Amino acid sequence: MGIKRLFIYCFFAITTALSAQSVTEHVVVKGNTLYSLSKQYGITVSELREANPQIAGTALALGDVLIVPAPVQPEPVTVDSHLPTSAKQDTTKSTPAFEMYKVRRGDSPDGLAKKWGFSDMASFYRINPDARTNWKRGLQLVKPLNEMALQQAVEDTLAPKSNPEADTNAIGNLDSARTSLDVLGILPFFHIDYINESALAKRSPVAMSLRMGMEFAAYLHSDSLFPVNIEFIDSHNHRDSLRKALDSLELEQYDLLLGPLYSKRVQQMKDYHVADKSVNLMSKSEDINDLGMYNAVVAEDDFYRSLRELVNEREAEDTNRIPLVITKLRTAACDSFFQGFVHTSKLYVSNTEKWESNESLASLVRDRHYDVIIYDNDPAFVLDVLRNLRMGEAPYTLYATEYQIFNSGITNDNFMREDEVICAMSSYLSYQDFETISFVEAFRAHFEVEPNQYAIKGFDIADYHIQRLLYGDGPTRGIYLGFDHTQGKQNKWIELRRFKNYEWLLLQHF
Numbered sequence: 001m002g003i004k005r006l007f008i009y010c011f012f013a014i015t016t017a018l019s020a021q022s023v024t025e026h027v028v029v030k031g032n033t034l035y036s037l038s039k040q041y042g043i044t045v046s047e048l049r050e051a052n053p054q055i056a057g058t059a060l061a062l063g064d065v066l067i068v069p070a071p072v073q074p075e076p077v078t079v080d081s082h083l084p085t086s087a088k089q090d091t092t093k094s095t096p097a098f099e100m101y102k103v104r105r106g107d108s109p110d111g112l113a114k115k116w117g118f119s120d121m122a123s124f125y126r127i128n129p130d131a132r133t134n135w136k137r138g139l140q141l142v143k144p145l146n147e148m149a150l151q152q153a154v155e156d157t158l159a160p161k162s163n164p165e166a167d168t169n170a171i172g173n174l175d176s177a178r179t180s181l182d183v184l185g186i187l188p189f190f191h192i193d194y195i196n197e198s199a200l201a202k203r204s205p206v207a208m209s210l211r212m213g214m215e216f217a218a219y220l221h222s223d224s225l226f227p228v229n230i231e232f233i234d235s236h237n238h239r240d241s242l243r244k245a246l247d248s249l250e251l252e253q254y255d256l257l258l259g260p261l262y263s264k265r266v267q268q269m270k271d272y273h274v275a276d277k278s279v280n281l282m283s284k285s286e287d288i289n290d291l292g293m294y295n296a297v298v299a300e301d302d303f304y305r306s307l308r309e310l311v312n313e314r315e316a317e318d319t320n321r322i323p324l325v326i327t328k329l330r331t332a333a334c335d336s337f338f339q340g341f342v343h344t345s346k347l348y349v350s351n352t353e354k355w356e357s358n359e360s361l362a363s364l365v366r367d368r369h370y371d372v373i374i375y376d377n378d379p380a381f382v383l384d385v386l387r388n389l390r391m392g393e394a395p396y397t398l399y400a401t402e403y404q405i406f407n408s409g410i411t412n413d414n415f416m417r418e419d420e421v422i423c424a425m426s427s428y429l430s431y432q433d434f435e436t437i438s439f440v441e442a443f444r445a446h447f448e449v450e451p452n453q454y455a456i457k458g459f460d461i462a463d464y465h466i467q468r469l470l471y472g473d474g475p476t477r478g479i480y481l482g483f484d485h486t487q488g489k490q491n492k493w494i495e496l497r498r499f500k501n502y503e504w505l506l507l508q509h510f
Contacts, residue, residue: 024068028060032104035220035442039104041139042071044434045441101143109135112275114440117141135471137220144420181221181469183230184249185261188237206454207261210281212447213458214258218445221466228466239268246272249480258466267291278381279465281457296481296491298426301333303401304373305496306424308340311371311399315343322347322368324386324396327375328355334375335340364394373399379408391415404424412502421499428497428504429456429480439479456480 023193026037034055038045049055051067060066101112109131113124121379125131128141187207190314203277211232222228235242242265251257257278263285269278274293284297284469308323315321324343327334330350338348347370351357364370372383382404389396397420403424404410415421439459450460460478467476468485475484475493482493 003017009241018055024070026066027069028062028064028066028340031106033220034445035438036045036105037066037068038138038438039435040104041068043069044074044438044452045445058470099143099145099375101133101141103135103139103141105137105220112141112143117147117277136467136474136476150165154382178228181219181228181466182212182254183228183256183466183467184244184251184254185211185230186235186242186257186261186265187211187232188261188265189232189234190236191371209452209489212443213447213451213455213460214249214462216443216455217466218460220463221470224296227381231429232461235265237262239264242268254425255469258462258465263288266293269293269350279461280460289490292311292489294465294485294490297482298491298494298496300377300401300403302492302494303403303426304337304375304426305340306496307373307399307401307422309335310422310496311373312342314371318369320367320369322370323368323373324349324364324372325350326358326361328374328378328381337375355381355384360478361388362391364392364396366393366395368394370396371399372396374404377401377403377408379404379410382408382410383414386414386418395419397422412459412499415499418477418499422507423497423498423499423504425495426505427457427495428490428495429482430503436479453480 001272024041034048038048046210047069048066056159082171109124109292110121113121114225117150118124130139131141165294165508175200178233187210189207190204199458215230218228218230233244233245237260242260251272251274254507257276257282260269261281261283263283266283266288270291278293280288280293280297286299288295289299311323315323323343323346325334325338325347326349349360372389376380376382386398398415400421400422400423402425418481440454443455464476464478464483473485475486478484482495483491484493485491496507500505
């Protein structure tokens with residue numbers, strides 16, 4: 001039988017289900033939420049609510065039967081192109097032996113294996129190899145529907161044999177004996193200042209938004225069988241207050257520490273020897289890279305390197321392109337960056353305090369295309385470079401980082417006159433994305449408020465690191481942030497996006 005027949009069975013299961021009915025009845029089980037069900041069935045929370053007007057609030061009762069409408073545009077299922085034509089034509093005449101199953105909150109590999117009748121974990125992993133290394137909610141699994149299908153899948157699936165030792169171990173980085181996950185959030189709530197309406201009170205909403213996002217992530221991962229517990233302490237962004245708060249706790253009992261928020265307090269965590277389970281949330285300080293903790297923030301040098309790689313690729317295909325690096329003040333770091341370009345005609349423009357060298361950009365020759373990278377984050381300098389480039393007639397592409405654009409106050413309309421603008425990003429929020437819409441609706445239903453940028457950041461960071469502990473590492477794109485710790489604890493997730501029609505469209509992922 002092998003892989004090809006397995007693909008046919010999956011195709012039977014899905015096409016039969018879609019053609020037979022436009023709605024599905026779902027019996028609520030442990031771990032189900034409106035948000036998890038919307039993602040499982042590919043619909044929005046609003047559509048689920050409309051089909052079930054009896055739902056009150058966000059709580060679902062075990063055993064309730066929900067009506068699940070079919071998605072408007074179900075994802076197509078592709079049959080292996082190497083299958084014989086006759087095999088494809090006979091699909092409507094066969095009885096499904098397999099169906100596709102989406103991993104839900106509370107599911108585990110060993111739990112599903114036992115439930116579906118697998119005699120050992122090795123057999124389960126042969127038919128579902130992704131479950132070993134990429135276990136997460138929403139993962140598509142192949143589920144045998146009868147004993148014959150189970151036996152055929154185990155015997156004939158052409159997948160690598162599993163590691164016998166891994167079959168008995170828990171997925172992820174937690175001890176298999178653990179029955180819960182304990183998380184500590186360390187944020188500057190400034191409670192005293194907030195009550196007394198001091199100047200520091202304005203920082204409290206940031207921490208509260210992050211907290212809501214983290215709590216929501218813990219809520220979605222938690223159920224009665226394996227609770228994810230999260231609690232918070234107020235760092236007050238002060239050395240003594242943070243020390244007093246941390247000294248009062250047994251930090252060894254926590255599996256994950258999220259925070260503190262600002263650079264000096266993050267560096268203070270090294271005194272407690274818990275770096276291996278701590279996460280830097282927002283600080284961009286380079287000193288954090290030496291602490292041995294997980295860093296959610298992508299280093300600016302990584303952004304520049306990804307842009308340089310793209311420029312080198314483009315110029316290898318088109319020798320008429322020339323890399324042009326422009327800096328406010330020449331530094332050793334910029335010199336090293338410039339040397340990484342392979343084009344023999346590469347140009348380097350450095351300035352004095354008055355930026356006179358930028359004026360030469362208006363005289364660039366018209367018969368070459370310039371790939372422009374500005375090695376500085378000063379928004380005034382960036383706009384001065386653009387002003388001089390626009391005065392000339394030479395064609396150019398601007399390559400930028402999210403620090404230059406989104407953190408500087410420069411708005412999208414500043415780039416409408418450029419032929420092409422490409423930005424290296426580690427974070428991007430699109431309200432046209434189904435995942436974003438589903439999350440916002442679920443968050444709104446849970447908290448009765450709209451999630452802001454910090455709430456979504458808090459959710460993404462907590463969600464990723466909880467999944468990392470439960471199911472193992474792997475590059476992941478959240479609602480707003482991306483994470484890639486496959487090369488270490490420094491986040492290497494970078495997306496390149498092109499600005500077009502007031503949107504940042506995904507170019508490629510580095």
